[in-house]
Amino acid sequence: MSGDCDHHCGGHHEGLPSCGAQKGTRGGVPEFAERLRKKSRRVTGARKSILDILSRQSHPITIRGIHDQLPKGDCDLATIYRSMHLLEGMGMVKRYEFGDGQARFELLREGDDGHHHHLVCTGCAVVVELHECGMGELEARMVLSHGFTRVTHKLEFFGLCPRCQGG
Amino acid sequence: MSGDCDHHCGGHHEGLPSCGAQKGTRGGVPEFAERLRKKSRRVTGARKSILDILSRQSHPITIRGIHDQLPKGDCDLATIYRSMHLLEGMGMVKRYEFGDGQARFELLREGDDGHHHHLVCTGCAVVVELHECGMGELEARMVLSHGFTRVTHKLEFFGLCPRCQGG
DNA sequence: CACAAGATGCAAATGATTTGCAATTAGCAT
DNA sequence: ATGCTAATTGCAAATCATTTGCATCTTGTG
Structure with a gap:
């Protein structure tokens, strides 16, 4: 499937806003691709897109939020759910719950325990x-x-x- | 030094165990009935049963947990859900989330802000x-x-x- | 370039929680 | 007691977030 990352912050969604401020500076995606390979997990288009989106968030984002930022039907919701489990298990993302029934995720850079x-x-x-x-x-x-x-x-x-x- | 846990419930229950240990001593139910009346809410059988069960818990309990403790089909799940919303809104119970997808509740005595x-x-x-x-x-x-x-x-x-x- | 382990899409399945609606009931007045 | 009305409840169907079965497609490798 596609494989490119080229999403611009899409305006306002009603959920938790996440406007602006890039967080991770350098496109960390390759860093994560490397981490995936090391654990013999494949660097697929879907995962690259997801990581790319995660890398440009300044706040935790929901699964649906990720899905909405992916070009059209680029990646299935189920795939995102599965990816988040994988990434969470690998310590590449951290899960948060703000009590509204949806999980939210934040990318963790290498060596970052994400404790905040x-x-x-x-x-x-x-x-x-x-x-x-x-x-x-x-x-x-x-x-x-x-x-x-x-x-x-x-x-x-x-x-x-x-x-x-x-x- | 000490490593005592005050609990010793086998572990048979799947969800979070809630070993006996009465917590609130005196049957506080009437106290709550009073609170309900003051806000022109009705003191129904279902609510009394729910409050009674809540009053004898030593830890937060799930909706299903409450339902399981009610005699047979004594009260519908929907009713418990609705009651918990009402009681929460009135500050009579406090909601907790332990991250397993089910809400848990604890009764709050008058004047108790339940902060713990x-x-x-x-x-x-x-x-x-x-x-x-x-x-x-x-x-x-x-x-x-x-x-x-x-x-x-x-x-x-x-x-x-x-x-x-x-x- | 062939292959097997991994991934993914799609649809159906879960599980918790909500909601519509008609039937019932608590609290107050008669 | 009896009646009345708004509050409540049961039941079933509807939502919502998240999972899972399965057939098909890809990635990383030899």
């Missing part, structure tokens, strides 16, 4: 990326006090952004 | 309730630095409980 959180506006759904998190010690305390290991956490913030504070 | 989090075992799904959270200042900083108001957060921890650490 989001501040989501409950009014317009704008997303702000947060990079501080001081959860480390709390997590550690939990390990000790409850005997759990491999403790991770999911943390997201919700509130009203300046624009939605009407009045 | 959970430590969920990724192996057997045992749930430990956590009551510390030190997110307050982080939240406040967020308000200031991004101009958001009414900021809240969702925070859940995941890890392997002592029993599931075998191997």
